[in-house]
Amino acid sequence: MSTTPSTPEPGTPRPTPRPGDRKRARIDALAEAGAVSDSPGTSLIASAWKRLRRNPVFLVGLAITVAFVVLAVIAPWIAPHDPADNPLVDKLSKQSNPVPGPEPGFPLGADGDGRDLLSRLIVGARQTLVVGVMATLIGLGGGVVLGTLAGAFSGWVDSVIMRAVDVMLSIPSLLLAFSISALAARPSQWTLIVAIAIVQIPIFARLLRGSMLAQRSKDHVLAARALGVKRSAIVLRHMLPNSLGPVIVQATLVLATAIIDAAALSFLGLGNPDDRSPEWGQMLGASQTYFYDYPHLAFYPAICIIVVALGFTLMGESLREALDPKTRR
Structure with missing residues (x-):
């Protein structure tokens, strides 16, 4: 036989609450509000991507970067002409027409040697990407090795590495890269890559x-030490994987700097001397002969360098804000 709880008759006075009831009810309400839900947690990468896909700055940078990479990959197939050929050489005239202008089939005209300017800009994207990516990867690899040694070991190893890093950081990056490139007996694309990579090593x-x-002071590292795990295993399995996040984000920003430095060194004549393989900085340096009368020869490669560097910078800054808890929005 079921029983129903009795309800007080109308007009019956309610029981007076005891002194501890209100405090107990407040504690129960706080406990229920802070209860952990059974829904699965969100990883740091998933949480960052959730914010990034709503960030217009990141989307603009990502669009520029993807377009640049795709253009660099398919450049040989979409270039209207061979960048090394000079189909408009017959129209060159040192007095009246040293630089042919736009015409059908050549929307941007030609350079001072009669070569299609649009084709050289498109193919030059590949050379610029190769220099920037290779220099960043080499610099990242060298920085990871030195940073791991300095962070894993204390004492004289850390002191020697950090003093060498301080000396390199005290020299302006472009001046240091210029000095390293000038040491090569013959400038080439690889001397350019190595010079920029060495400049980036101390940053990483x-x-x-x-x-x-x-x-070092994290709980999982202290627990591994207490269990007697070898130092090499602690460094490579626990410390290094959890330390690479900021370094990878920095690599995105450094890639933009590498493209600008490569263009500057090529402009100064320290890049690849073979102009049959165009590169934006090289094209910018070659345009200074005709700059006053034909500034468009410098404008097009310059605007390409600026836009691509801006794309990597916007994407890198957005990644930094999304992954850094102190600046997370």
Whole structure:
């Protein structure tokens, strides 16, 4: 036989609450409000992507970067003409027409040697991407090695590496890259890549070293040490993987700097001397002969460099804000 709870008769006075009832009810309400839900958690990458896809700055940078990479990959197939050929050489005249203008089949005209300017800009995107990416990867690899050694070991190893890094950082990056490139007996694309990569090594080394030092005091590292795990395993399995996030984000920003530095060194004549393989900085340097009368020869490669560097910068800054808890919006 079921029973129903009795309800007080109308007009019956309610029981007076005891002194501890109100405090107990407040504690129960706070406990229910702070209860952990059973829904699965969200990883750092998923949480960052959720914010990034609503960030217009990141989307603009991503669109520019993807367009640049795609253009660099398919450049030989979409270029209207061979960048090394000079189909408009017959129209050159040192007095009246040193630089042919736009005409059917040549929407941007030609350079001072009669070569199609549009084709050279398109193919030059590949050379610019190769220099920027290779220099960044080599610099990242060298910085990871030095940063790992400095962050994993203390004492004289850390001191020697960091003093060498401080000396390199005290020299302006472009001046250091210029000095390294000038040491080569014959300038080439690889001397350009190596010079820019060496300049980037101390940036990655110092950043990774700071992240590694922050990982030393983490609970999972202390627990591994207490269990007797070898130092090499702690460094490679616990400290290094958790320290690479800021370094990878920095690589996106450094890639933009590498493209600008490569263009500057090519402009100064320290890049690939073979102009049959065009590169935007090289084209910018070759345009200075005709700059006053034909400024468009410098404008087109310059605007390409600016837009691509801006795309990588916007994307890198957005990634930094999304992954850094202090600047997360």
